[in-house]
Amino acid sequence: MEGVNVSIDRIVVDFTNVYWTFFNPLRQRLCEYYNAVYYLKDKGFKYRVRVREGKHWAYLSYQLFYARPSKKHTLRLECPPESLVHFQSWISTIGDNATDILHVRSEVAFGIPLPLSELFVLSLTGRSMKKRKGTFYSNKGHQRQVAGYCRVYDKKLELLQRRGVRIEGELTRFEIVYKPDEKIPISVLVQYPPLFNRLYLCAQATSLGLLKPKLQQRVHGLMRGELEQQDVTAYYRREIVEQMRQRPTLDFDRLAEEQWEEAITVPCAILGDLISKVPVAL
Numbered sequence: 001m002e003g004v005n006v007s008i009d010r011i012v013v014d015f016t017n018v019y020w021t022f023f024n025p026l027r028q029r030l031c032e033y034y035n036a037v038y039y040l041k042d043k044g045f046k047y048r049v050r051v052r053e054g055k056h057w058a059y060l061s062y063q064l065f066y067a068r069p070s071k072k073h074t075l076r077l078e079c080p081p082e083s084l085v086h087f088q089s090w091i092s093t094i095g096d097n098a099t100d101i102l103h104v105r106s107e108v109a110f111g112i113p114l115p116l117s118e119l120f121v122l123s124l125t126g127r128s129m130k131k132r133k134g135t136f137y138s139n140k141g142h143q144r145q146v147a148g149y150c151r152v153y154d155k156k157l158e159l160l161q162r163r164g165v166r167i168e169g170e171l172t173r174f175e176i177v178y179k180p181d182e183k184i185p186i187s188v189l190v191q192y193p194p195l196f197n198r199l200y201l202c203a204q205a206t207s208l209g210l211l212k213p214k215l216q217q218r219v220h221g222l223m224r225g226e227l228e229q230q231d232v233t234a235y236y237r238r239e240i241v242e243q244m245r246q247r248p249t250l251d252f253d254r255l256a257e258e259q260w261e262e263a264i265t266v267p268c269a270i271l272g273d274l275i276s277k278v279p280v281a282l
Contacts, residue, residue, distance in 0.1 A: 001112065001204060001250045006259035009107040009175060010080045011267050013186060015098035018075040022097045023047070023062050026090065030060075041065070045076060056083040058091070076104070077271075084270045092270060101186040101272045105145065105179035108194055108263075110250065112172040112202075116154045119172055120205040120223055120244050122237070124198060131225025138200075147179035148199050174202060174250070186272040193260035196252035203244040215239055 027049045030036040037050040045061030058079035067073055075094060084091060095101050112119065116134070123129050125148070127138040135153040143149055155173040159165040178194040205223060208216055218236050221227035229237065 001114075001202075001248045003113040004250060004255055005111040006255050006263055007109050007111065008081050008263050008267060009109045010078060011084070011106040012076065012078045012104040013271055014102045014104055014183060015075040015077065015094050015100075016102065017072045017099035018062070018094065018097055019072045020063075021071070023073075023075055026094070027060065027062075030090070051087070053086070056080075056086040058083050058087055081267045084267050088270050095272055102183035103180070103186050103189050104183055105147070105177055108176050108178045108196075108256065110174040110176075110202075110252065110255065111155065112174060112250065113169055114172055114204060115156075115170045116152065116172045117223075118205055119152070120201075120203045120219060121152050121174070122201045122222070122241065122244070123229060124201055124241070127199075128229045129222075130228055136225075145177065145179070147177055148196075150174065150176040150200065152202075174200075176200070176252075186268050189264055189268055190261050193256040194252075196256070200252070201241060201244060202250040202252075204248040205244075206247050211243060215243065219244075 027036070027038055027047070030049055030051050031038050034051050034053055036052070039048050040046060041048055043065055045063060046065045047062040049060040049062075051058045051060070056079075058077060061076040061078075063073035075098070077091065077094065079087070121129055121136055123138055127148070129136050129138055129152075131137075134157075135151055138148070138150045139146060152172065152174045155171040156167055156169075158173075159167060159171075176194070176196050176199070178196075180192065184192050205219070208219060211219060215236065218227060218232050219240060222229070222232065222240075232240070
């Protein structure tokens with residue numbers, strides 16, 4: 001499958017050992033300058049700050065709720081790469097006041113220059129792909145932060161409906177949460193592109209008329225959202241996978257490896273000001 005672009009939709013990082021004497025003045029400045037929302041929670045992280053300016057946003061979370069009393073705690077940042085650039089003046093100061101900067105998770109997007117109606121998507125790990133309001137989801141909404149959570153939707157239509165932006169050609173977006181088993185130092189993230197081939201199959205649904213009628217019926221049902229994966233027996237799922245792999249497929253791993261450095265260079269440079277390609281053992 002050609003012409004696919006890999007990008008980062010949002011990134012989540014942990015700054016370790018950040019002193020309260022740094023965080024508290026920072027959140028005060030954000031509240032004064034950006035009218036940021038500051039609130040307390042009784043689970044997860046205790047202190048939260050939500051910053052917005054136009055289309056740009058960032059979430060800050062500080063001190064795990066059940067952490068032992070201390071003068072320093074983990075500060076978590078979540079935002080899209082464009083907002084990292086926009087808020088660089090104050091985000092870059094956080095890294096100067098932290099011991100380590102660790103990648104927690106990110107949303108990796110594959111931009112496919114084909115309409116969603118021409119794509120067949122299937123989970124290979126037992127997740128049941130569900131189609132709701134024209135978008136395919138894996139797992140449930142409250143699992144959006146789980147490794148491998150994905151959604152597949154018509155990006156061209158979304159741009160038109162939500163932003164009034166018209167683009168030439170077709171564009172489908174396949175977004176997957178990349179959350180390694182262990183947090184990765186941001187300086188060496190370039191060495192760890194995500195591996196998604198074992199999770200999902202995405203194929204261009206060409207020549208479906210050549211399939212046997214029962215198989216063709218199930219493929220169409222899955223593509224239209226009339227069937228969920230648990231509605232199709234394991235036998236037919238294996239047959240479908242075998243047939244669809246004979247068509248143009250999206251090689252997630254190869255594309256991520258080829259485009260990973262370009263996708264994460266700017267975020268890593270802003271967050272850590274250092275990118276290392278020297279192999280390390282985590």
